[in-house]
Amino acid sequence: MPILEALNKLKKSRVVPFDVPGHKRGRGNSELTDFLGESCMSVDVNSMKPLDNLCHPVSVIKEAEELAADAFGAKQAFFMVNGTTSAVQSMVLSACKKGEKIILPRNVHRSVINALILGGAIPVYVNPEMNHELGISLGMTLAAVAKAIGENPEAKAVLVNNPTYYGICSNLRAITELAHQHGMLVLADEAHGTHFYFGENMPLSGMAAGVDMASVSMHKSGGSLTQSSFLLVGGAAVNPGYVRQIINLTQTTSGSYLLLSSLDISRKNLACKGKEIFRKVSQMAQYARDEINQIGDYYAYSKELINGDTIFDFDATKLSINTLNVGLAGIEVYNILRDEYDIQVEFGDVGNILAYISVGDTHRNLERLVSALAEIRRIYKKDKTGMLQYEYINPEVLVAPQEAFYAEKEALPLEQSGGRICSEFVMCYPPGIPILAPGEKITAEILDSIEYMKEKGCFMTGPEDMDIKNLNVLREG
The missing domain is CATH 3.40.640.10 (Type I PLP-dependent aspartate aminotransferase-like (Major domain))
Incomplete structure (x- = not known):
């Protein structure tokens, strides 16, 4: 060293x-x-x-x-x-x-x-x-x-x-x-x-x-x-x-x-102990996955998704958990875990949470997570009717990102920005994958998604307007 x-x-x-x-x-x-x-x-x-x-x-x-x-x-x-x-x-x-x-x-x-x-x-x-x-x-x-x-x-x-x-x-x-x-x-x-x-x-x-x-x-x-x-x-x-x-x-x-x-x-x-470290991490992640899948409604997914194409392989150290059948958005479970149980998971989005497992974790803490998820299901479970099913929306890229970011722009109320070209980012963080990026067309579907995520409590970031009530769009003419 x-x-x-x-x-x-x-x-x-x-x-x-x-x-x-x-x-x-x-x-x-x-x-x-x-x-x-x-x-x-x-x-x-x-x-x-x-x-x-x-x-x-x-x-x-x-x-x-x-x-x-x-x-x-x-x-x-x-x-x-x-x-x-x-x-x-x-x-x-x-x-x-x-x-x-x-x-x-x-x-x-x-x-x-x-x-x-x-x-x-x-x-x-x-x-x-x-x-x-x-x-x-x-x-x-x-x-x-x-x-x-x-x-x-x-x-x-x-x-x-x-x-x-x-x-x-x-x-x-x-x-x-x-x-x-x-x-x-x-x-x-x-x-x-x-x-x-x-x-x-x-x-x-x-x-x-x-x-x-x-x-x-x-x-x-x-x-x-x-x-x-x-x-x-x-x-x-x-x-x-x-x-x-x-x-x-x-x-x-x-x-x-x-x-x-x-x-x-x-x-x-890692060079000296990596195999041992990640063998333990994999075992802990699988233990938690098995326990969570026995609760009901949650789905902690893994290598069974592999299809040789869009999912060529899966990282089984990731404890990714779908929450939609509980009737709760992932971000809602994320917030309940943090606010009610003092458990901080990595992120929550529209339908999933990710609990990051590492060598620093213990079985006792994993059991605490499993118990909290079981109790959340018992207390908060509701009908999933009307829940947004997915987060990613195929973008319409009309202008190169650099050109759009530095172009002349104007701020419009979010609800009035439909059909215009965005000149900034809008994303949930984490994971930091943009819902909108500079140069992309703002569609009604994207606006609905942004409003839904704001309503569910996602941490939205990117725009100049920190409250995300306005968006910067390319000035027309």
Whole structure:
């Protein structure tokens, strides 16, 4: 763990800090030091010769990157401290320049579309199939990707979610081989797939499938601190030096050594103990799934959904639970769990909740979740008539995202915006998949969906108007 070792060596030295940060190892901010602890504050330091430099690593960070690349089976690994958002954006900006096309599913995280706004690439959306009973969008079919490639042979890249927030995996190897046959790069958003690299009997990881770049949220299932991630580069088609230049356009020049060391430590932990860790996680998730499915009305789904196409594989560590037959929207169950039972699950949407299971969980806490869900069903169950069955709506993209975002615009009341072209985002967070993105037509169906989600208590975000009573649309004429 080169970064950790360098920090420990620094702590033992008698270096007098006349550099930033100004709290000077915590001595200048006693309240913060009391809260975080002296151990933490003493290693919140700036780049210096013994600690290397994140923007241009030549020593301990370079060595840590090489160890991470080896652990993930990658050609190069970059330490990312601006979150996986930064990794995703760097990946897209490295693959596509202004005006170039990228093929991607529409149910992507907003960070992907943000990259299109920043760089000016043009999206070619492959609308995912839907499971209407569960109300979830699925993976991209190989046939749909082939069609998009055939219609857009000049596209530079194909982006794949591996997996989706719910645990759905596309046929990543086949999509990768198809894209490479047509000279296109393959980018994998693996924000929820860190464990694919280290567990047993997991869906295929991006590097194993031969993708060119993958963004990996170590802080989700990998155990590192929030906001720390890796960007991985695969084969010879991508120049790592150019990727680093792209990363340095947006990533901080003051990389946090708390985040960097957490990546270094977590990488070592997964490389040495990953199989054992994720075997336990899988067992806990299956135990909870079995218990929840015995309650009645809830459906905790898993690998039985696999169909070899839209659901090529499923991440069984995901405890995704459909709530529609209880007569409650997922967000309603989410809120009841939080407000009445002090249980915080990852997210709730129109028809589902996701409870994120990790090595830090215990059977006792899982039993508490199961008991709470059983009691919620007993107390709150109602007729599901009139409930919205699904969340994803195929968009009508009329203007490129960058053009729409920066165009002349005007604010209209939500109910009067139908038929116009949106110039901003509207989404539930999490998961952060846009209901509307810049350049898309606002339809009556979308407006109904937004109102329904607001009514059910989804945390809506994106628009300039924080109350989402108005939307910015392209000015006509």
